[in-house]
Amino acid sequence: MASEATGAEEGGLVFHPMDQFIIKPLFGGGDIAWYTPTNATLWMALSILAVVALLVLGSSKRAIVPGRSQSIAELSYGFIYKMVEDICGKDGAKYFPYIMTLFMFIVVANFLALIPMSFSPTSHFAVTAVMALAVFFAVTILGFVKNGTAFLGLFWVSSAPLALRPILAIIELISYFVRPVSHSIRLAGNIMAGHAVIKVFAGFAAIAVLSPVSVLAIVAMYGLEVLVSFIQAYVFTILTCVYLKDALHPSH
């Protein structure tokens, strides 16, 4: 009995909280080339399907009095549209489809990742960094195209005393280039940490005494992760809007 218990303990306490993030080929093994369909591909494809189901099939009735799915589609549309318009102003509204694309992908991928045994693409720095860098470059190029060299006024804090301005400019410049880093790591870090913590609690469930506590902890973490999934998508989107506003109206 005792040896069995210790054996179970040893076996149960081998945690692999990060294994859920491993990218595997869907069919067979072997190396992962750039085109290989992997579990990341599968869950990204599922997120496309979910977006289509929500926004296209949900709104297919075009009802004046909306049903449930149409209400959600309209809510998400109105939520992001209002966010873009409030932060970027009326002239930011034409970038709404790009921001909506980012938001819908992140929020749907985050929620799909909450399905047990699923894979979370948004927990990978490769994914979030590409989105953050895309936002960074698009916003920077847009800033120069729209405002020319006046875009550099973003780094020249004209409301500060003259002596402080060069120092502030350096700080602003550094913070500007740190943006994509913080932008991407915030999202991937939150999703990764939450899922890893759930996995760790799940590992403790192998010990009979701790399993009720562990299950309760998983439930609590799961609830928190539902919140985090939405909030991180919201944060990513709202930061994108703020960066876009800086590009459109660089004056402080």
Place this chain on the structure above:
Amino acid sequence: MATDTIAASEAGYAAAESAPGMPQLDFATYPNQIFWLLVTLIAIYLVLSRVALPRIAGILSERQWTITNDIAAAEDLKAKAVEAEAAYNQALADARAEAQRIVAEAKTEIQADLDDAIAKADAEIAAKSAESEKAIAEIRAGALESIEAVAKDTAAEIVGLLGGQSDSAAIDKAVADRMKG
């Protein structure tokens, strides 16, 4: 022992598989992830910009339009209702005035009829009473004549009974004197 070795080999396998510690830092998978991410984002962008967003925008503006229209229609109907109420009140007032006019007319008509009838009745009554008076006068005259004749006869009889010669002229004169007296 056997389970131990399996667990150990599993642990070793897992350790080998997640060699860099974090799968997120396994740069060998980056081209794959980036490629599929771009495919995903472009697919979602196309779906949203071609189908979903115009459609939802259409639904929202259509709803706005419907609501505005309905409010306008409601205001129209309200104005109509107010108008109808005014017309109803007007009709009510007209009807009242008409009724009062008819009542007044009827009253005057009835009054005229009544006056007529009263006048006719008065005239009839007057005629009747005149006739009656005449009849009474006739009766009275008749009565006086009879009294005279009876008095004369009675006087002549009494005179005759008393043994006198009835002198009709004297009797007539005496009766006429008495009658006068």
